[in-house]
Amino acid sequence: MPLELFLDLYSPPCRAIYIFAKKNGIPFEFRPVELGRGEHLKPEFLKVNPLGKVPALRDGDFLLAESVAILLYLSRKYQTAPYWYPPDLQARARVDEYLAWQHTAIQLPATNVYLCKSLLPHFSGQPVDTVCLDRLLGKLKPALQHLDQEVLAAKPFLATEQVSLADLMAFTELMQPTAVGCDLFRDWPRLGAWRARVEAALGPELVQDAHKLVLQPRDPRDAQQDPRLAQELVHRLQERLS
């Protein structure tokens, strides 16, 4: 049985893994888990990841969750090109530093912006709460400022002189609010130039392939298919964003 990746390409960490696997020619079975249909809460998926979150990996009887752990597992198992996760002690530590920092500094606040701008209005049928959105965008600002004015003032990529797992994770996370109209690159010129460098390094076609779902407007009819699920998701989102 080939390696299985449980993904929803609406999810930034899932896109990072998808791009990494495709870019490195890693063979895998794509197992779709549609969050918008509540598939992550179904018993079949909870056997793969009891936390009910994507991405997840199954390799034989080995199960793994968390995007960073999955990327590192794939890079080690398939011995991918060294620039992704450099063998040099200090260069590797720079990648580790970003991957540890990004969970709370980027992933959490960027996801919240996306949920407030796109997913909550989609499932609730209500307009975007602009006060909440401004508050959530404010929480991202220190991290964007740090990347633009310190990290990228010193080097072309976030950890080293070449694209690495740090850039891949950052790229897919920052694209999430950007794809739904909160352009995180607009006010930060170095970050904008970095985005173009990362896209060129990953390959524009692969980037487009991974992002085509999130770049399309959601069909409002999808949210009405299962009103009980929609209500449950709205409740979870409101609790998370309050």
Ligand SMILES: N[C@@H](CCC(=O)N[C@@H](CS)C(=O)NCC(=O)O)C(=O)O
């Ligand atoms: N830190 C985790 C985050 C996983 C995560 O929160 N995934 C989201 C999609 S981006 C999810 O599955 N959400 C479903 C839920 O929380 O109910 C990672 O990087 O893998």
